[in-house]
Amino acid sequence: MTSYDYDLFVIGAGSGGVRAARMSASHGARVAIAEERHFGGTCVNIGCVPKKLMVYASHFGEDFEDAAGYGWTLGKPEFDWKTLIANKDREIARLNGIYEKLLNNAGVEIFESRARLLDEHTIDVGGKRVTAAHILVATGGKPAQADIPGRELTLVSDDVFFLDKQPERILIVGGGYIGVEFAGIFNGLGSKTTLVHRGPAFLRGFDEDLRHFLAREMDKKGVALRFNQTITSVAKGQDGLTVEFSDGRREDFDQVLYAVGRTPNTQGLGLENAGVALDKRGAVQVDEYFRTNVPSVLAIGDVTDRLQLTPVALAEGMAVAQTLFQESPSRVDYADIPTAVFSQPPIATVGLSEGEAREQYGKVDIYRADFKPMRHTLSGNEERALMKLIVERDSERVLGAHMAGMDAAEIIQGVAIAIKAGATKDIFDATIGIHPTTAEEFVTMREKQPDPGVSEAAE
Numbered sequence: 104m105t106s107y108d109y110d111l112f113v114i115g116a117g118s119g120g121v122r123a124a125r126m127s128a129s130h131g132a133r134v135a136i137a138e139e140r141h142f143g144g145t146c147v148n149i150g151c152v153p154k155k156l157m158v159y160a161s162h163f164g165e166d167f168e169d170a171a172g173y174g175w176t177l178g179k180p181e182f183d184w185k186t187l188i189a190n191k192d193r194e195i196a197r198l199n200g201i202y203e204k205l206l207n208n209a210g211v212e213i214f215e216s217r218a219r220l221l222d223e224h225t226i227d228v229g230g231k232r233v234t235a236a237h238i239l240v241a242t243g244g245k246p247a248q249a250d251i252p253g254r255e256l257t258l259v260s261d262d263v264f265f266l267d268k269q270p271e272r273i274l275i276v277g278g279g280y281i282g283v284e285f286a287g288i289f290n291g292l293g294s295k296t297t298l299v300h301r302g303p304a305f306l307r308g309f310d311e312d313l314r315h316f317l318a319r320e321m322d323k324k325g326v327a328l329r330f331n332q333t334i335t336s337v338a339k340g341q342d343g344l345t346v347e348f349s350d351g352r353r354e355d356f357d358q359v360l361y362a363v364g365r366t367p368n369t370q371g372l373g374l375e376n377a378g379v380a381l382d383k384r385g386a387v388q389v390d391e392y393f394r395t396n397v398p399s400v401l402a403i404g405d406v407t408d409r410l411q412l413t414p415v416a417l418a419e420g421m422a423v424a425q426t427l428f429q430e431s432p433s434r435v436d437y438a439d440i441p442t443a444v445f446s447q448p449p450i451a452t453v454g455l456s457e458g459e460a461r462e463q464y465g466k467v468d469i470y471r472a473d474f475k476p477m478r479h480t481l482s483g484n485e486e487r488a489l490m491k492l493i494v495e496r497d498s499e500r501v502l503g504a505h506m507a508g509m510d511a512a513e514i515i516q517g518v519a520i521a522i523k524a525g526a527t528k529d530i531f532d533a534t535i536g537i538h539p540t541t542a543e544e545f546v547t548m549r550e551k552q553p554d555p556g557v558s559e560a561a562e
Protein backbone atom coordinates (compact mmCIF):
# COMPACT_ATOMS: atom_id res chain seq x y z
CA MET A 104 0.00 0.00 0.00
CA THR A 105 1.26 3.48 -0.84
CA SER A 106 1.94 5.55 2.22
CA TYR A 107 1.27 9.26 2.09
CA ASP A 108 2.42 12.04 4.41
CA TYR A 109 -1.21 12.84 5.25
CA ASP A 110 -4.61 11.22 4.94
CA LEU A 111 -6.07 14.60 3.99
CA PHE A 112 -4.51 17.83 2.76
CA VAL A 113 -6.89 20.78 2.77
CA ILE A 114 -6.17 23.85 0.65
CA GLY A 115 -7.83 26.91 2.14
CA ALA A 116 -8.63 27.59 5.81
CA GLY A 117 -12.01 29.21 5.30
CA SER A 118 -15.25 28.04 6.85
CA GLY A 119 -15.49 24.82 4.82
CA GLY A 120 -11.81 23.90 4.87
CA VAL A 121 -11.39 24.40 8.60
CA ARG A 122 -14.51 22.38 9.38
CA ALA A 123 -13.44 19.51 7.12
CA ALA A 124 -9.90 19.53 8.57
CA ARG A 125 -11.02 19.59 12.20
CA MET A 126 -13.70 16.95 11.77
CA SER A 127 -11.39 14.66 9.79
CA ALA A 128 -8.72 14.98 12.48
CA SER A 129 -11.31 14.21 15.15
CA HIS A 130 -12.12 11.00 13.22
CA GLY A 131 -8.45 10.01 13.55
CA ALA A 132 -7.11 11.20 10.19
CA ARG A 133 -3.67 12.77 9.76
CA VAL A 134 -4.57 16.19 8.39
CA ALA A 135 -2.71 19.25 7.11
CA ILE A 136 -4.14 22.56 5.93
CA ALA A 137 -2.59 25.35 3.87
CA GLU A 138 -3.68 28.97 4.07
CA GLU A 139 -1.79 31.82 2.42
CA ARG A 140 -3.91 34.74 3.64
CA HIS A 141 -6.01 34.60 6.79
CA PHE A 142 -7.59 31.93 8.95
CA GLY A 143 -11.35 31.87 8.70
CA GLY A 144 -11.42 32.83 5.02
CA THR A 145 -13.84 35.27 3.43
CA CYS A 146 -16.62 35.01 6.00
CA VAL A 147 -14.52 35.85 9.03
CA ASN A 148 -12.17 38.36 7.46
CA ILE A 149 -13.82 40.13 4.57
CA GLY A 150 -17.40 38.90 4.54
CA CYS A 151 -20.20 37.92 6.89
CA VAL A 152 -18.58 38.86 10.19
CA PRO A 153 -17.14 42.34 9.54
CA LYS A 154 -20.16 43.09 7.35
CA LYS A 155 -22.55 42.29 10.19
CA LEU A 156 -20.52 44.46 12.57
CA MET A 157 -20.85 47.29 10.06
CA VAL A 158 -24.59 46.66 9.78
CA TYR A 159 -24.87 47.06 13.55
CA ALA A 160 -22.81 50.25 13.38
CA SER A 161 -24.96 51.72 10.66
CA HIS A 162 -28.21 51.13 12.52
CA PHE A 163 -27.42 53.37 15.45
CA GLY A 164 -28.16 56.61 13.62
CA GLU A 165 -31.75 55.54 13.07
CA ASP A 166 -31.98 54.07 16.58
CA PHE A 167 -30.97 57.42 18.10
CA GLU A 168 -33.73 59.13 16.10
CA ASP A 169 -36.24 56.46 17.12
CA ALA A 170 -35.35 57.02 20.77
CA ALA A 171 -36.76 60.57 20.72
CA GLY A 172 -40.33 59.26 20.42
CA TYR A 173 -39.72 57.30 23.60
CA GLY A 174 -38.69 60.41 25.49
CA TRP A 175 -34.94 60.30 25.10
CA THR A 176 -33.04 63.45 24.28
CA LEU A 177 -29.59 63.04 22.84
CA GLY A 178 -26.96 65.47 21.70
CA LYS A 179 -26.07 65.45 18.02
CA PRO A 180 -24.67 61.94 17.45
CA GLU A 181 -21.34 61.75 15.67
CA PHE A 182 -19.85 58.79 13.89
CA ASP A 183 -16.14 58.07 13.55
CA TRP A 184 -15.24 55.67 10.73
CA LYS A 185 -11.67 55.07 11.94
CA THR A 186 -12.90 53.89 15.35
CA LEU A 187 -15.28 51.43 13.74
CA ILE A 188 -12.61 50.03 11.42
CA ALA A 189 -10.01 49.75 14.22
CA ASN A 190 -12.45 47.99 16.56
CA LYS A 191 -13.61 45.71 13.78
CA ASP A 192 -9.98 44.83 12.92
CA ARG A 193 -9.30 43.96 16.55
CA GLU A 194 -12.27 41.63 16.68
CA ILE A 195 -11.29 39.95 13.41
CA ALA A 196 -7.73 39.43 14.67
CA ARG A 197 -9.21 37.77 17.76
CA LEU A 198 -11.30 35.44 15.58
CA ASN A 199 -8.26 34.60 13.41
CA GLY A 200 -6.48 33.47 16.56
CA ILE A 201 -9.44 31.31 17.55
CA TYR A 202 -9.52 29.61 14.17
CA GLU A 203 -5.79 28.88 14.35
CA LYS A 204 -6.18 27.51 17.87
CA LEU A 205 -9.07 25.29 16.84
CA LEU A 206 -6.91 23.75 14.14
CA ASN A 207 -3.96 23.32 16.46
CA ASN A 208 -6.09 21.78 19.18
CA ALA A 209 -7.53 19.35 16.68
CA GLY A 210 -3.99 18.24 15.76
CA VAL A 211 -4.12 19.64 12.22
CA GLU A 212 -0.72 20.63 10.80
CA ILE A 213 -0.82 24.19 9.52
CA PHE A 214 1.14 25.56 6.56
CA GLU A 215 0.91 29.32 6.29
CA SER A 216 1.68 29.43 2.61
CA ARG A 217 0.19 28.87 -0.80
CA ALA A 218 -0.37 25.28 -1.92
CA ARG A 219 -0.35 23.98 -5.47
CA LEU A 220 -1.13 20.53 -6.80
CA LEU A 221 1.75 18.82 -8.60
CA ASP A 222 -0.27 15.68 -9.33
CA GLU A 223 -3.30 13.94 -7.88
CA HIS A 224 -1.54 13.11 -4.61
CA THR A 225 1.33 15.59 -4.41
CA ILE A 226 1.25 19.19 -3.25
CA ASP A 227 3.84 21.92 -3.28
CA VAL A 228 3.32 23.99 -0.17
CA GLY A 229 5.65 26.94 0.21
CA GLY A 230 8.39 25.08 -1.68
CA LYS A 231 7.98 21.80 0.24
CA ARG A 232 6.61 18.67 -1.46
CA VAL A 233 4.10 16.67 0.52
CA THR A 234 1.76 13.85 -0.38
CA ALA A 235 -1.77 13.04 0.70
CA ALA A 236 -4.27 10.25 0.12
CA HIS A 237 -6.97 12.89 -0.38
CA ILE A 238 -6.73 16.55 -1.32
CA LEU A 239 -9.61 18.89 -0.52
CA VAL A 240 -9.85 22.14 -2.49
CA ALA A 241 -11.64 24.72 -0.35
CA THR A 242 -10.22 27.93 -1.75
CA GLY A 243 -13.45 29.90 -1.94
CA GLY A 244 -14.07 32.73 -4.35
CA LYS A 245 -13.20 36.33 -5.03
CA PRO A 246 -15.19 39.36 -6.12
CA ALA A 247 -15.72 39.73 -9.86
CA GLN A 248 -14.00 42.84 -11.20
CA ALA A 249 -15.53 45.61 -13.26
CA ASP A 250 -14.98 45.30 -17.00
CA ILE A 251 -15.30 48.96 -17.90
CA PRO A 252 -12.79 51.74 -18.53
CA GLY A 253 -11.59 52.99 -15.16
CA ARG A 254 -12.00 49.64 -13.42
CA GLU A 255 -8.77 50.26 -11.47
CA LEU A 256 -10.53 53.16 -9.74
CA THR A 257 -13.36 51.01 -8.42
CA LEU A 258 -13.53 49.03 -5.18
CA VAL A 259 -14.70 45.48 -4.53
CA SER A 260 -16.06 44.22 -1.23
CA ASP A 261 -12.57 43.07 -0.12
CA ASP A 262 -11.42 46.72 -0.13
CA VAL A 263 -14.38 48.31 1.49
CA PHE A 264 -13.58 46.91 4.93
CA PHE A 265 -10.27 48.76 5.01
CA LEU A 266 -11.06 52.20 3.62
CA ASP A 267 -9.14 54.99 5.41
CA LYS A 268 -12.04 57.34 5.07
CA GLN A 269 -15.80 57.03 4.87
CA PRO A 270 -16.93 58.13 1.40
CA GLU A 271 -19.34 61.05 1.44
CA ARG A 272 -20.88 59.85 -1.82
CA ILE A 273 -20.77 56.21 -2.85
CA LEU A 274 -22.10 54.45 -5.91
CA ILE A 275 -22.74 50.73 -5.59
CA VAL A 276 -23.02 48.65 -8.75
CA GLY A 277 -24.97 45.37 -8.47
CA GLY A 278 -28.26 44.33 -6.96
CA GLY A 279 -27.20 41.14 -5.17
CA TYR A 280 -26.59 40.40 -1.49
CA ILE A 281 -23.42 42.47 -1.26
CA GLY A 282 -24.66 45.53 -3.14
CA VAL A 283 -27.88 45.72 -1.17
CA GLU A 284 -26.19 45.15 2.19
CA PHE A 285 -23.54 47.80 1.62
CA ALA A 286 -26.13 50.25 0.36
CA GLY A 287 -27.82 49.94 3.76
CA ILE A 288 -24.53 50.20 5.62
CA PHE A 289 -23.29 53.35 3.90
CA ASN A 290 -26.70 55.01 3.91
CA GLY A 291 -27.07 54.27 7.62
CA LEU A 292 -23.63 55.71 8.34
CA GLY A 293 -24.57 58.91 6.56
CA SER A 294 -22.94 58.54 3.13
CA LYS A 295 -25.03 59.71 0.19
CA THR A 296 -25.70 56.31 -1.33
CA THR A 297 -26.75 55.32 -4.84
CA LEU A 298 -27.29 51.74 -6.01
CA VAL A 299 -27.43 50.96 -9.70
CA HIS A 300 -28.74 47.62 -10.93
CA ARG A 301 -29.03 46.37 -14.48
CA GLY A 302 -32.46 44.70 -14.00
CA PRO A 303 -35.92 46.05 -13.18
CA ALA A 304 -35.68 44.93 -9.51
CA PHE A 305 -32.79 43.84 -7.35
CA LEU A 306 -32.25 40.51 -5.50
CA ARG A 307 -33.24 38.23 -8.34
CA GLY A 308 -34.46 34.86 -7.05
CA PHE A 309 -36.12 36.24 -3.91
CA ASP A 310 -39.91 36.46 -3.62
CA GLU A 311 -41.17 39.29 -5.85
CA ASP A 312 -43.16 40.90 -3.05
CA LEU A 313 -40.09 40.98 -0.84
CA ARG A 314 -37.94 42.52 -3.58
CA HIS A 315 -40.37 45.35 -4.23
CA PHE A 316 -41.14 45.88 -0.56
CA LEU A 317 -37.45 46.22 0.28
CA ALA A 318 -36.88 48.63 -2.61
CA ARG A 319 -39.66 50.88 -1.25
CA GLU A 320 -38.24 50.73 2.28
CA MET A 321 -34.71 51.53 1.11
CA ASP A 322 -36.01 54.38 -0.99
CA LYS A 323 -37.82 55.79 2.07
CA LYS A 324 -34.56 55.66 4.03
CA GLY A 325 -32.83 57.69 1.36
CA VAL A 326 -30.92 55.20 -0.82
CA ALA A 327 -31.14 56.35 -4.44
CA LEU A 328 -32.09 53.24 -6.42
CA ARG A 329 -31.52 53.24 -10.16
CA PHE A 330 -32.87 50.17 -11.87
CA ASN A 331 -32.53 49.14 -15.52
CA GLN A 332 -29.18 50.90 -15.68
CA THR A 333 -25.49 50.16 -15.70
CA ILE A 334 -22.38 52.26 -15.67
CA THR A 335 -20.14 52.53 -18.70
CA SER A 336 -17.01 54.22 -17.35
CA VAL A 337 -15.31 55.66 -14.32
CA ALA A 338 -12.68 58.41 -14.55
CA LYS A 339 -10.87 60.75 -12.20
CA GLY A 340 -12.76 64.03 -12.24
CA GLN A 341 -12.34 67.43 -10.62
CA ASP A 342 -14.63 66.41 -7.78
CA GLY A 343 -13.90 62.75 -7.10
CA LEU A 344 -14.73 60.01 -9.59
CA THR A 345 -16.85 60.84 -12.60
CA VAL A 346 -19.15 57.98 -13.53
CA GLU A 347 -20.96 57.71 -16.81
CA PHE A 348 -24.28 55.83 -16.71
CA SER A 349 -25.83 53.86 -19.57
CA ASP A 350 -28.39 56.63 -20.12
CA GLY A 351 -25.54 59.06 -20.76
CA ARG A 352 -25.84 60.89 -17.46
CA ARG A 353 -22.60 61.76 -15.62
CA GLU A 354 -22.25 62.10 -11.91
CA ASP A 355 -19.45 62.43 -9.35
CA PHE A 356 -18.86 60.07 -6.44
CA ASP A 357 -16.07 59.57 -3.91
CA GLN A 358 -16.06 55.79 -4.26
CA VAL A 359 -17.56 53.23 -6.63
CA LEU A 360 -18.11 49.75 -5.22
CA TYR A 361 -18.53 46.90 -7.68
CA ALA A 362 -20.60 44.02 -6.29
CA VAL A 363 -21.51 41.96 -9.33
CA GLY A 364 -20.96 38.44 -8.03
CA ARG A 365 -18.02 36.31 -7.02
CA THR A 366 -15.86 33.95 -9.04
CA PRO A 367 -14.28 30.68 -7.88
CA ASN A 368 -10.63 30.77 -6.77
CA THR A 369 -9.15 28.12 -9.03
CA GLN A 370 -6.30 29.92 -10.74
CA GLY A 371 -2.73 28.99 -9.95
CA LEU A 372 -3.71 25.96 -7.88
CA GLY A 373 -2.16 23.44 -10.28
CA LEU A 374 -5.51 21.75 -10.74
CA GLU A 375 -4.53 21.07 -14.34
CA ASN A 376 -1.52 19.04 -13.11
CA ALA A 377 -3.94 16.57 -11.55
CA GLY A 378 -6.43 16.82 -14.44
CA VAL A 379 -9.25 18.28 -12.30
CA ALA A 380 -12.20 19.38 -14.45
CA LEU A 381 -13.60 22.89 -14.15
CA ASP A 382 -16.90 24.22 -15.48
CA LYS A 383 -17.37 27.22 -17.79
CA ARG A 384 -17.13 29.68 -14.90
CA GLY A 385 -13.90 28.10 -13.67
CA ALA A 386 -15.56 26.33 -10.73
CA VAL A 387 -14.42 22.87 -9.67
CA GLN A 388 -16.99 20.34 -10.81
CA VAL A 389 -18.04 17.90 -8.10
CA ASP A 390 -20.58 15.14 -7.63
CA GLU A 391 -22.95 14.79 -4.69
CA TYR A 392 -20.12 13.51 -2.49
CA PHE A 393 -17.91 16.48 -3.46
CA ARG A 394 -15.62 14.26 -5.55
CA THR A 395 -14.04 15.76 -8.65
CA ASN A 396 -13.32 13.68 -11.75
CA VAL A 397 -10.01 12.77 -10.05
CA PRO A 398 -10.75 10.21 -7.31
CA SER A 399 -8.29 11.63 -4.76
CA VAL A 400 -9.32 15.29 -5.18
CA LEU A 401 -12.46 16.74 -3.60
CA ALA A 402 -13.82 20.29 -3.39
CA ILE A 403 -16.33 22.13 -1.23
CA GLY A 404 -17.68 25.64 -0.71
CA ASP A 405 -17.59 28.66 -2.99
CA VAL A 406 -14.92 27.17 -5.24
CA THR A 407 -17.63 24.77 -6.48
CA ASP A 408 -19.94 27.75 -7.18
CA ARG A 409 -23.09 26.15 -5.78
CA LEU A 410 -24.72 28.05 -2.93
CA GLN A 411 -22.21 30.65 -1.77
CA LEU A 412 -23.18 30.56 1.89
CA THR A 413 -20.97 29.84 4.91
CA PRO A 414 -23.33 27.38 6.62
CA VAL A 415 -23.51 25.43 3.37
CA ALA A 416 -19.71 25.19 3.20
CA LEU A 417 -19.68 24.05 6.84
CA ALA A 418 -22.21 21.31 6.10
CA GLU A 419 -20.17 20.25 3.08
CA GLY A 420 -17.01 20.11 5.19
CA MET A 421 -18.75 17.87 7.73
CA ALA A 422 -20.04 15.62 4.95
CA VAL A 423 -16.58 15.20 3.42
CA ALA A 424 -15.02 14.30 6.78
CA GLN A 425 -17.74 11.74 7.40
CA THR A 426 -17.53 10.26 3.92
CA LEU A 427 -13.75 9.90 3.99
CA PHE A 428 -13.08 8.91 7.58
CA GLN A 429 -16.29 7.53 9.08
CA GLU A 430 -17.14 5.09 6.32
CA SER A 431 -20.46 6.84 6.08
CA PRO A 432 -21.00 8.40 2.64
CA SER A 433 -22.68 11.74 3.36
CA ARG A 434 -24.38 14.27 1.12
CA VAL A 435 -25.83 17.67 1.90
CA ASP A 436 -29.54 18.32 1.62
CA TYR A 437 -29.85 21.60 -0.26
CA ALA A 438 -33.64 21.86 0.12
CA ASP A 439 -35.15 24.65 2.21
CA ILE A 440 -31.92 26.43 3.08
CA PRO A 441 -32.82 29.65 4.87
CA THR A 442 -30.97 32.78 3.90
CA ALA A 443 -30.98 36.46 4.81
CA VAL A 444 -29.85 39.70 3.31
CA PHE A 445 -28.74 42.05 6.07
CA SER A 446 -30.28 45.00 4.35
CA GLN A 447 -32.15 47.73 6.20
CA PRO A 448 -34.66 46.47 7.00
CA PRO A 449 -33.28 42.95 6.71
CA ILE A 450 -35.00 40.31 4.66
CA ALA A 451 -34.96 36.57 5.23
CA THR A 452 -36.44 33.68 3.43
CA VAL A 453 -36.81 29.91 3.48
CA GLY A 454 -38.34 27.58 0.94
CA LEU A 455 -40.09 28.55 -2.25
CA SER A 456 -41.02 32.04 -3.40
CA GLU A 457 -44.60 32.58 -4.50
CA GLY A 458 -43.52 32.45 -8.15
CA GLU A 459 -41.58 29.19 -7.73
CA ALA A 460 -44.44 27.61 -5.75
CA ARG A 461 -47.03 28.50 -8.40
CA GLU A 462 -44.77 27.08 -11.07
CA GLN A 463 -44.07 23.83 -9.21
CA TYR A 464 -47.39 23.22 -7.46
CA GLY A 465 -50.01 25.21 -9.38
CA LYS A 466 -52.51 25.78 -6.61
CA VAL A 467 -51.07 27.64 -3.65
CA ASP A 468 -52.52 29.80 -0.90
CA ILE A 469 -50.77 32.99 0.08
CA TYR A 470 -50.97 34.54 3.53
CA ARG A 471 -49.55 38.01 3.80
CA ALA A 472 -49.20 40.68 6.46
CA ASP A 473 -47.84 44.17 5.78
CA PHE A 474 -47.83 46.34 8.88
CA LYS A 475 -46.08 48.89 11.04
CA PRO A 476 -44.16 47.10 13.81
CA MET A 477 -45.11 48.08 17.35
CA ARG A 478 -41.70 49.61 18.01
CA HIS A 479 -42.41 52.24 15.40
CA THR A 480 -45.76 53.33 16.83
CA LEU A 481 -43.90 55.73 19.13
CA SER A 482 -40.65 56.15 17.23
CA GLY A 483 -42.27 57.84 14.26
CA ASN A 484 -40.07 55.71 12.00
CA GLU A 485 -41.93 54.90 8.78
CA GLU A 486 -40.36 51.43 8.41
CA ARG A 487 -42.86 48.64 7.85
CA ALA A 488 -42.65 44.85 8.00
CA LEU A 489 -43.83 42.27 5.48
CA MET A 490 -44.46 38.61 6.30
CA LYS A 491 -45.64 35.99 3.91
CA LEU A 492 -46.41 32.28 3.94
CA ILE A 493 -46.75 30.17 0.82
CA VAL A 494 -48.92 27.07 1.33
CA GLU A 495 -49.62 24.19 -1.03
CA ARG A 496 -53.41 24.15 -1.33
CA ASP A 497 -53.98 20.38 -1.45
CA SER A 498 -51.57 19.17 1.20
CA GLU A 499 -51.58 22.40 3.24
CA ARG A 500 -47.81 22.07 3.55
CA VAL A 501 -46.02 25.36 4.09
CA LEU A 502 -43.67 25.70 1.14
CA GLY A 503 -42.09 29.04 1.91
CA ALA A 504 -41.82 31.77 4.51
CA HIS A 505 -40.58 35.25 3.71
CA MET A 506 -40.02 38.30 5.80
CA ALA A 507 -38.77 41.86 5.52
CA GLY A 508 -38.45 43.75 8.76
CA MET A 509 -36.49 44.03 11.96
CA ASP A 510 -34.98 40.72 13.13
CA ALA A 511 -36.14 38.91 9.97
CA ALA A 512 -33.10 36.62 9.99
CA GLU A 513 -33.56 35.72 13.66
CA ILE A 514 -37.22 34.92 13.08
CA ILE A 515 -36.88 32.96 9.85
CA GLN A 516 -34.22 30.70 11.35
CA GLY A 517 -36.88 29.23 13.65
CA VAL A 518 -39.54 29.07 10.96
CA ALA A 519 -37.03 27.18 8.80
CA ILE A 520 -37.08 24.30 11.28
CA ALA A 521 -40.84 23.96 10.89
CA ILE A 522 -40.61 24.06 7.12
CA LYS A 523 -37.76 21.56 7.08
CA ALA A 524 -39.92 19.28 9.23
CA GLY A 525 -42.69 19.54 6.62
CA ALA A 526 -45.12 21.48 8.83
CA THR A 527 -48.58 22.17 7.46
CA LYS A 528 -50.46 25.43 7.89
CA ASP A 529 -52.57 23.71 10.60
CA ILE A 530 -49.45 23.26 12.70
CA PHE A 531 -48.52 26.90 12.26
CA ASP A 532 -52.11 27.83 13.29
CA ALA A 533 -52.00 25.52 16.32
CA THR A 534 -48.80 27.14 17.55
CA ILE A 535 -49.41 29.77 20.19
CA GLY A 536 -47.79 33.11 19.47
CA ILE A 537 -45.48 35.07 21.74
CA HIS A 538 -47.16 38.38 22.37
CA PRO A 539 -46.44 41.11 21.53
CA THR A 540 -43.89 40.27 18.84
CA THR A 541 -43.57 40.61 15.11
CA ALA A 542 -42.79 36.89 14.87
CA GLU A 543 -46.26 35.91 16.12
CA GLU A 544 -47.69 36.99 12.75
CA PHE A 545 -46.34 33.74 11.34
CA VAL A 546 -48.76 31.78 13.54
CA THR A 547 -51.70 34.16 13.41
CA MET A 548 -52.17 34.82 9.68
CA ARG A 549 -55.58 33.36 8.79
CA GLU A 550 -56.75 35.31 5.75
CA LYS A 551 -55.79 33.95 2.33
CA GLN A 552 -54.92 36.45 -0.38
CA PRO A 553 -57.32 36.35 -3.34
CA ASP A 554 -56.02 34.23 -6.22
CA PRO A 555 -54.33 36.33 -8.90
CA GLY A 556 -56.93 37.77 -11.25
CA VAL A 557 -59.85 37.13 -8.87
CA SER A 558 -60.05 40.61 -7.35
CA GLU A 559 -59.75 42.28 -10.77
CA ALA A 560 -62.49 39.98 -12.17
CA ALA A 561 -64.84 40.95 -9.34
CA GLU A 562 -64.40 44.67 -10.02
Ligand code: NDP
Pocket residue numbers: 276277278279280281282284300301302305306307333362363364365410411412442443444445
Ligand atom coordinates in the same frame (compact mmCIF):
# COMPACT_ATOMS: atom_id res chain seq x y z
P1 NDP B 1 -24.90 38.14 -6.36
O1 NDP B 1 -24.71 37.02 -7.29
O2 NDP B 1 -25.77 37.97 -5.17
O3 NDP B 1 -25.42 39.41 -7.15
C1 NDP B 1 -24.72 39.94 -8.24
C2 NDP B 1 -25.47 41.15 -8.74
O4 NDP B 1 -24.71 41.79 -9.74
C3 NDP B 1 -26.81 40.80 -9.36
O5 NDP B 1 -27.71 41.82 -9.07
C4 NDP B 1 -26.48 40.76 -10.85
O6 NDP B 1 -27.57 41.07 -11.66
C5 NDP B 1 -25.44 41.86 -10.95
N1 NDP B 1 -24.52 41.69 -12.05
C6 NDP B 1 -23.87 40.57 -12.43
N2 NDP B 1 -23.02 40.84 -13.46
C7 NDP B 1 -23.17 42.15 -13.74
C8 NDP B 1 -22.58 43.01 -14.69
N3 NDP B 1 -21.68 42.57 -15.54
N4 NDP B 1 -22.98 44.30 -14.70
C9 NDP B 1 -23.90 44.76 -13.82
N5 NDP B 1 -24.47 44.00 -12.89
C10 NDP B 1 -24.11 42.70 -12.84
O7 NDP B 1 -23.43 38.56 -5.96
P2 NDP B 1 -22.83 39.39 -4.76
O8 NDP B 1 -21.53 39.88 -5.27
O9 NDP B 1 -23.80 40.37 -4.22
O10 NDP B 1 -22.60 38.28 -3.66
C11 NDP B 1 -21.96 37.05 -3.96
C12 NDP B 1 -22.53 35.93 -3.17
O11 NDP B 1 -22.04 35.97 -1.85
C13 NDP B 1 -24.06 35.95 -3.01
O12 NDP B 1 -24.73 35.40 -4.10
C14 NDP B 1 -24.26 35.16 -1.75
O13 NDP B 1 -24.35 33.81 -2.06
C15 NDP B 1 -23.00 35.45 -0.96
N6 NDP B 1 -23.31 36.44 0.10
C16 NDP B 1 -24.19 36.09 1.08
C17 NDP B 1 -24.51 36.99 2.07
C18 NDP B 1 -25.48 36.61 3.12
O14 NDP B 1 -25.72 35.43 3.32
N7 NDP B 1 -26.10 37.58 3.81
C19 NDP B 1 -23.93 38.34 2.10
C20 NDP B 1 -23.04 38.60 1.00
C21 NDP B 1 -22.75 37.67 0.05
P3 NDP B 1 -28.61 39.96 -12.19
O15 NDP B 1 -29.53 39.67 -11.06
O16 NDP B 1 -29.27 40.64 -13.34
O17 NDP B 1 -27.80 38.79 -12.58
